[in-house]
Amino acid sequence: MHDAIIVGGGPAGLNAALILGRCRRSVLLIDCGDPRNAATPRTWGLFTRDGTPPAALRAQGRADLARYPTVECRTAEVTAARREGDAFAVVLADGQTETARRLVLATGLHQDLPTVEGFDTYWTRGVHTCPYCDGYESRDQPLVAYGHGHAGVGLALELTVWSRDVTLCTDDRADSLSEADRARLDRHGIEVADGAVARLAGNGERAERLVFADGTERPCHAVFLTPGGCRPSDLITQLGCDLTPKGIVPTGDYEGTNVPGLYVAGDASRRVQFAVVAAAEGAMAAFAINTELLKDDAA
Structure with missing residues (x-):
């Protein structure tokens, strides 16, 4: 069993894995490789990386994780998630199941565009x-x-x-x-x-x-x-997370949810949807997870 599974390999998931890797926690980061900002040419407003293409940021994030032997990155789709006692299980598209003591959903949001001709053509380019x-x-x-x-x-x-x-x-x-x-x-x-x-x-x-x-x-x-037109991952609803009327998760100070041991970081949580904020949320969730695991192990 892993200490933590992180679903989603954007800024939130990558930074959560980085902090937990530095805590020497066993981490499995699973990402399907289909981010919401796949068509976005540049990521703006990110300290020291202003204007970097999103794919380049993700590639650098994975490269950074390679120096931490307790972190595994896997390209796969998670189709289901459930509680198993005090732990969590996620099911991959190939039928494989992985378990962990804590779970971070950094799955972002799915963008639904208005059905106006041309909106999809010029998405991220106008x-x-x-x-x-x-x-x-x-x-x-x-x-x-x-x-x-x-x-x-x-x-x-x-x-x-x-x-x-x-x-x-x-x-x-x-x-x-x-x-x-x-x-x-x-x-x-x-x-x-x-x-x-x-x-x-x-x-x-x-x-x-x-x-x-x-x-x-x-x-x-x-x-x-205008804000709206976004849907959270089905995993969030499968696990019983509370949702706001806008379809995001009302997380706590350290990105905890109403489901004990489950954290939601990044665009699907309550804060503004900036890459730098998503990365910070991932770090906060990782801090909280490490702190909780320390308490559990000392009990």
Whole structure:
């Protein structure tokens, strides 16, 4: 039995494995190799690695782990997870079962895009979810906040940090905005486009304009989606984790969950979805696990 199994090999999982490896804990890190940011060209906002391609970060993370003999990295898919007494068992796609005293789910989230033609084509090349991650590269260009209601208003106002040319597109949801909402947006120079969106058009490399169902067009260098449209791993629900209305896990100070011995680190937990924050969450979960195991062994 391993001291810990970590499912997910992004910043959270890799850093959790690193800290536990330095504690000389036996760790199995399992990653299926299909990250949410696979199509993302660069990772921004990461100290000393600003602009590094995500695949290069992951490769360096695995290389760092190679110096720790108690850490094993395995490329595989975990199809199921369950409690077994005070421990955990995970089932791999090939039917093999691995067990551990503690379990870290660093599985991130699955991104569901709106069913607008072109959104999938320009995902990460003009369609984004996080202006902190991708706003700077679209600074001073025409930006669109795609959403409605309170979330849409908030996102549109947030985008004014990066551009003064911001439009809130409600996609045929005019009734989602109050008069007070519209007045507030107007005070900040934000236009509202209530028409139904037909497609996002571009040059094949970059988004350029939104095309509406009535044939009108609006320049658009980037579309930012309101929070939502993300699903956690089935493993999280299989193990009985609590979820917030947004579909994330309300973890504690050290990424613990309502399930004893189970930790969730990275985008599926409650904090902002930055790579540097995910890595920190992995470290905190590892610290908590090592502390718990010390107490268990001393009992």
